[in-house]
Amino acid sequence: MENFPVIDMEMLNGEERSAAMNMIKDACENWGFFEIKNHGISHELMDKVERLTKEHYAKFMEQRFKEMVASKGLDATQSEIDDLDWESTFFLRHLPTSNISEIPDLEHDYRLAMKEFAERLEKLAEELLDLLCENLGLEKGYLKKAFYGSKGPTFGTKVSNYPPCPKPELIKGLRAHTDAGGLILLFQDDKVSGLQLLKDGRWIDVPPMRHSIVINLGDQLEVITNGKYKSVMHRVIAQTDGNRMSLASFYNPGSDAVIYPAPALIEEENQNPIYPKFVFEDYMKLYAGLKFQAKEPRFEAMKAMPLPMAMDTTPLQGPVATA
Secondary structure: OOOOOEEEHHHHHOOOHHHHHHHHHHHHHHOOEEEEEOOOOOHHHHHHHHHHHHHHHHHHHHHHHHHHHHHHOHHHOOOOEOOOOOOEEEEEEEEOOOOOOOOOOOOHHHHHHHHHHHHHHHHHHHHHHHHHHHHHOOOOOHHHHHHHOOOOOEEEEEEEEEOOOOOOOOEOOEEEEOOOOOEEEEEEOOOOOOEEEEEOOEEEEOOOOOOOEEEEEOHHHHHHOOOOOOOOOEEEOOOOOOOEEEEEEEEEOOOOOEEOOOHHHHHHHOOOOOOOOEEHHHHHHHHHHHOOOOOHHHHHHHHOOOOOHHHOOOOOOOOOOOO
16 A cells, blocks of 8 residues: 655755655645645644643533433444534634634633634645645645635634544444535644545545644635546544544635636646536535535536626636735
């Protein structure tokens, strides 16, 4: 089995830049996932976020999760559960406006740490999008502009804990799906594994690695690249011991952003667009009910959905990228 792609971001700053860019290109074209290290987010901040996330779960969420499991009889189930995930989660919204002050039970230090972490991740996401632009031959800033809409991108973090599960063969931590949005940055537990992606018909473990960030591509990047890059099915396997922490941050288009294959890529490949043009919010509404199903029927359904006349334009809105 070929090795899961791990990319040292420091290679981009020297003579190995070309090799690192080729690794990113290969990962995007053949895996839909890669893991980065030396990404510029301090280990101290990551350690703090991990400690506070686990403390928050133990203090405010663990008992609630146990009560939910008991109330549904999940700990004693004898049959496969296919409409529920073995996870305890809450959501933080960072852009266009933050809701971090409104989330109950978050202690002051945790709010501050998550705010700083989100700011670092936002910068990292935009840096990665420009690396993708470079590999694709798109102008710098194209993907950020494609995501922009009228109010900028949406960006948020799903904070998850996957507690020990007594019947992991019957209940998934998180059922198989592709991500609806743009670029996903995952800070995952380095001691408890569970994340897997589907490659060439086989489930492959995404290796836990201390202080790394796992990157994966969402459905919108598949559309914009006209299928050159593809979103990939992935899932979380529940474990019998250990509590797995997962902070998945989603850098997505703005709700009113119009998504469509990049004209420059269509011209370069001398092909027709094979994906529709649609408003991101409309896609999300459809995705909400079909998340755990194949993505192709979602794309087909969007072909039949008319664009609002005011949005049926091809020029991208948003700021021109600067250095």
